[in-house]
Amino acid sequence: MKRSSRTLLILSVLWLALSAFAHAADDFDAAAEQQILHLVNQARAQQGLQPLQMDTRLVTAARLHSRRMAQANALSHQLPGEPDLNSRLEPGGLHFDVSGENVAVNTSVLGAHQGLMNSPPHRQNILTPRFNAIGIGVLRANGVFWVTQDFIEQLPEISAIDAEAQVARQFNELRRAARKQPLPLYSNPKLRELACQMASRDSVSAARAGSLPNVARVVALAAANLSRLPAFARDTITAPASGLSVGACYASSRTYTAPVYWILVATYF
Secondary structure, eight states: OHHHHHHHHHHHHHHHHHHHHHHHHTOBOHHHHHHHHHHHHHHHHHTTOOOOEEOHHHHHHHHHHHHHHHHHTOOOSSOTTOOOHHHHHGGGTOOEEEEEEEEEEESSHHHHHHHHHTSHHHHHHHTOTTOOEEEEEEEEETTEEEEEEEEEEEOOOOOHHHHHHHHHHHHHHHHHHTTOOOOOBOOOHHHHHHHHHHHHHTOOOOTTGGGSTTEEEEEEEEESOGGGOOOOOHHHHHSOOSEEEEEEEEEOOSSOSSOEEEEEEEEEO
């Protein structure tokens, strides 16, 4: 009985210790996060840059990383067993092109900010013009602040249907610029299915779409930003055709850990 009671006592103490650590690990400092946001945007304003907007989904990702660093007592962009940055941001459903991350640990918020600003690669993240959104996670543990800053160029969140329509408009704008008549747009759900298959295979290929009935030419591409699409193949734009279909799928892959639009553009005989 004594041994059993002692075992129960040890387990109780261990449980209390773990509970205290878990509580400390969740002690995020929202005021410190807002202070860092102010300091970051102040630095950007001094360089004539637009302020960054705080996104709650980025905050969630940043806080999770700060907690992992505090638990491991290690400053790192990727701890053992942890996904890379883009993979950590994906579950939030964010649409973004480029990303970056700063991490710091310091006894004060101002000290953490100054340390990042005095480090050229971290300063570059803070002052990158393309970044427009940020998530800041600050965790206080054992007298220090663990800080994560996740930056992205946030893009409009466009559905697959709207993405297909936007690509079709751009295709026809290129036809007009080439002095060709715009093509009517036809719905072809099979193209969207094949676009998603490109993502699952991690391969940008027009081969399967080219075998669809009456398809004359196909262009396949992957792009994060629909406003900066690469130029379509000129022969596809200018070739005679009776119509146009577009299939789009927004997904990540082994190569594109941050989701992109997988796109197939088909013209018909």
